[in-house]
Amino acid sequence: MKIILQQAQGEITEKKSRFIATLCPVQSQEEAEQFIAACKKKYWDARHNCSAYVIGENNEIMHSSDDGEPSGTAGRPMLSVLTGQDVHNVAAVVTRYFGGVLLGTGGLVRAYQGAVSEALLHAEIRQQLLMQELLLTAEYTDVGKIQYLLSQAGFRTADTEYGAKVLFHVLVPAGEEDAAIKMMTEKTNGKTEITKGELRNETCE
Numbered sequence: 014m015k016i017i018l019q020q021a022q023g024e025i026t027e028k029k030s031r032f033i034a035t036l037c038p039v040q041s042q043e044e045a046e047q048f049i050a051a052c053k054k055k056y057w058d059a060r061h062n063c064s065a066y067v068i069g070e071n072n073e074i075m076h077s078s079d080d081g082e083p084s085g086t087a088g089r090p091m092l093s094v095l096t097g098q099d100v101h102n103v104a105a106v107v108t109r110y111f112g113g114v115l116l117g118t119g120g121l122v123r124a125y126q127g128a129v130s131e132a133l134l135h136a137e138i139r140q141q142l143l144m145q146e147l148l149l150t151a152e153y154t155d156v157g158k159i160q161y162l163l164s165q166a167g168f169r170t171a172d173t174e175y176g177a178k179v180l181f182h183v184l185v186p187a188g189e190e191d192a193a194i195k196m197m198t199e200k201t202n203g204k205t206e207i208t209k210g211e212l213r214n215e216t217c218e
Contacts, residue, residue: 023131029112
């Protein structure tokens with residue numbers, strides 16, 4: 014899934030009204046609400062601080078608020094940009110400083126969507142994959158062969174521990190671990206002990 018790595022901001026102006034969009038990576042509803050509260054405190058003098066957030070790989074938690082704007086003209090359009098761009102675990106606040114000119118329903122929708130889109134242009138977006146850790150225990154005499162097999166398969170070694178034996182911490186895409194275990198077991202003639210470790214969310218370039 015796509016995530017943003019850190020806070021990002023974008024700003025647009027529509028008929029003298031300033032729309033400042035701030036994005037923040039979040040892992041829970043509590044984090045999202047804390048971020049929104051912080052934005053409202055920072056921009057306490059603004060007319061509106063509208064918000065939206067989406068959390069979970071399958072958008073399990075979604076929320077939006079118009080914060081005093083006409084119903085459906087701010088929070089929901091903001092949320093539609095986040096889901097439309099397929100960005101997850103992110104909260105957005107758009108702060109509006111009223112410029113004295115009414116924008117109308119359509120104008121508000123375009124402005125709030127435009128502000129979030131502008132912020133996303135400035136955000137560092139990465140792909141996050143769910144990876145299964147495999148723990149491979151091998152004799153020192155088999156280290157070279159295992160390193161070669163892992164390289165050929167395209168699996169990443171997150172860490173290697175050297176003790177009485179060598180312990181490889183290998184990351185494979187979730188769902189491919191059984192095939193990886195079978196392959197490594199066959200290629201090493203059953204000499205390598207393989208167990209499953211933890212599931213990890215890994216950010217890729």
